[in-house]
Amino acid sequence: MKSVSILSLATGTPRNVLSQSDALAAARELIGNKFQDFDRLAAVYANAGIENRQIAMPAEWYFVERSFQERTDVYLDVALDLFVEVAARALDEAKLRAEDIDAIVTVSSTGIATPSLEARAMARLPFRTDVARVPIFGLGCAGGVTGLALASKIAGAAPGRTVLFVTVELCSLALRTANADKSDLVSTALFGDGAAACIVRSGEGGFAKIEGSAEKTWNDTLDIMGWQAEPTGFGVVLNRAIPGFARREMRQAVSEMLATQGLVIGDIERFICHPGGAKVVSAIEDALALAPGALDHEREVLRDHGNMSAPTVLFVLERCRAAELPGSSALNALGPGFTASLLTLRCTA
Structure with missing residues (x-):
């Protein structure tokens, strides 16, 4: 294994901002009737340490029970935009072009895309046609660390190899209104949407x-x-x-x-x-x-x-x-x- 450096780091979120007080009000209206003791359970909103989060769609979109297809359509649209945004900024910071990337590791567990996000991004960022694609599903909250570790191992396998790591999660798309339980109540108090990208390369440099x-x-x-x-x-x-x-x-x-x-x-x-x-x-x-x-x-x-x-x-x-x-x-x-x-x-x- 060669020495591997992080050349750049970029983060991004959707444009729709939801305050914690508005999240509580929405939860009360959408799923409050599922819990006899909602007011007691709602203390999780005050104790979560959250003031704002960013979500994939405007708040009113979530007030209608959505099908799997509707959720997937939003995932493909918003997640791809975030992928391209953070990947482009990571490339800019590293002073690299998309053509310089030898492999792309993509981590996402909140939606399904086949072809995966990095393949769809190739229509908007000119990655080489021989770039290695490594999409990973199922890592959840550990995916930022595990995915970056995997990207570093791929980069370290050959001198000068340059790898783009991108993780995108749209947690808000998992909101259930029909069969909500306590897990849904907690998740609406905790989770937001966002993306991050790093470029790693074998050799020296970076931060x-x-x-x-x-x-x-x-x-x-x-x-x-x-x-x-x-x-x-x-x-x-x-x-x-x-x-x-x-x-x-x-x-x-x-x-x-x-x-x-x-x-x-x-x-x-x-x-x-x-x-x-x-x-x-x-x-x-x-x-x-x-x-x-x-x-x-x-x-x-x-x-x-x-x-x-x-x-x-x-x-x-x-x-x-x-x-x-x-x-x-x-x-x-x-x-x-x-x-x-x-x-x-x-x-x-």
């Missing part, structure tokens, strides 16, 4: 070197997070035990993953975490024995965008970079499986 990556999947945890297939599309599976699980399991998991690189938790100057929710962020701080409030950028991203699934950790990386990355840092996220993913960085800028 950070990728030093290593690892994953850990726990047995018998398939019911913690994921999708279940329904007539109208994806139905969310979201276990309320996630914060407790993170508090109980993350330290050992992170220690095991770092050990594969000969590192310990104390070697990492900044953990860059996927903010799954306010309680999850606090649980990670506790598990890793970080100072209260240490994950400040995580809370800021959650406040401004909500949990966008896979792209979210890259929004945090963007803020950490703007504030000046320390010498060593580690991206980490939890996702369906139930799986933890970790990637270590060395600042080179």
Whole structure:
């Protein structure tokens, strides 16, 4: 494996902004009658740490029960626009052309596209006809870290290989109004839509070197997070035990993953975490024995965008970079499986 560097990073969101107060009002109208104790359960909106999020469609679109085809049509339209937007900006920052890309890794779990998004993007960005395409579905919230790790491995397989990594998630399209349960209530309080792109290349340059990556999947945890297939599309599976699980399991998991690189938790100057929710962020701080409030950028991203699934950790990386990355840092996220993913960085800028 060759040394791999991150040359650029770009993020983007849809144009439709939904405040948390408006999200609560919409949930009350759309699914409030499904819960006898809605007012008690609605405290999750106040406790989520979110002020605004961005969504694929104007709010009124969600007030009608949508078919799987309608949701897919929106996914193909909006997700492709976001893909092209963040990919183009990542290319600009790296001072590269689309023709310079040797492989494209695309991570998305909130919609189905066949041909996949990067193939559709070729009509708008002039990628080479021999570019390698690697679309990945099913990683959920862990996809930002796992996908970037895979892109780095592909880049590191040959000198000078340049890989574009893009992750796009439109979580809002999973809203259920007909058969809503508590998972839907929590998800409408937490999730937003967004996209991120990085360009990685074997060799020197960029703002950070990728030093290593690892994953850990726990047995018998398939019911913690994921999708279940329904007539109208994806139905969310979201276990309320996630914060407790993170508090109980993350330290050992992170220690095991770092050990594969000969590192310990104390070697990492900044953990860059996927903010799954306010309680999850606090649980990670506790598990890793970080100072209260240490994950400040995580809370800021959650406040401004909500949990966008896979792209979210890259929004945090963007803020950490703007504030000046320390010498060593580690991206980490939890996702369906139930799986933890970790990637270590060395600042080179």
